[in-house]
Amino acid sequence: SQQGEEDPQALSIQEGENATMNCSYKTSINNLQWYRQNSGRGLVHLILIRSNEREKHSGRLRVTLDTSKKSSSLLITASRAADTASYFCATDPGTYKYIFGTGTRLKVLA
């Protein structure tokens, strides 16, 4: 079963615009991570945010975490065509494994 659900399921934007995707989860967590997956490939780790953190930045990525609402958001600023991919949140509920959400498919139009 999957713990997280991303919203929206699909997002299409113009190059240069910002992209925001959200993740909701069900149980308490130690940390939450975001991964990117290009079509037909494995997943690439982007950023981790711990349960006691509220916001984290990495380059053009900004992640927020609201543990009271059991939700997280990923913001990609100044998007590029190369950002076209599926993005997944993954939660660590302290059970030795990550549980992935259903993903947001992002398409950045040049």
Added chain:
Amino acid sequence: DTGVSQDPRHKITKRGQNVTFRCDPISEHNRLYWYRQTLGQGPEFLTYFQNEAQLEKSRLLSDRFSAERPKGSFSTLEIQRTEQGDSAMYLCASSLAGQGPSINDYGYTFGSGTRLTVV
């Protein structure tokens, strides 16, 4: 090569045949995971190893599935008597973790996956 390698990249098999996939993790990583991903969905956990010990298996892993990690190095995932419902991408990931449940700050390193098609 410092990444996670999976072999083969693609496998087409007839229903009822057995298939075996291989994963070579990053050498210093002590944890190895297998996930399955179907089209349009996120990866679903199948099983994981801490060194050579298989510590957890998902309910998704029926008795037709078996995984091994001899000597705590590479791992194999075998599916016996394949069914069309087994068609999916099988992803391997590894990580370096301590003794507690939580995984390190760097998450998983995934391989490129093996895409299985059962016809």
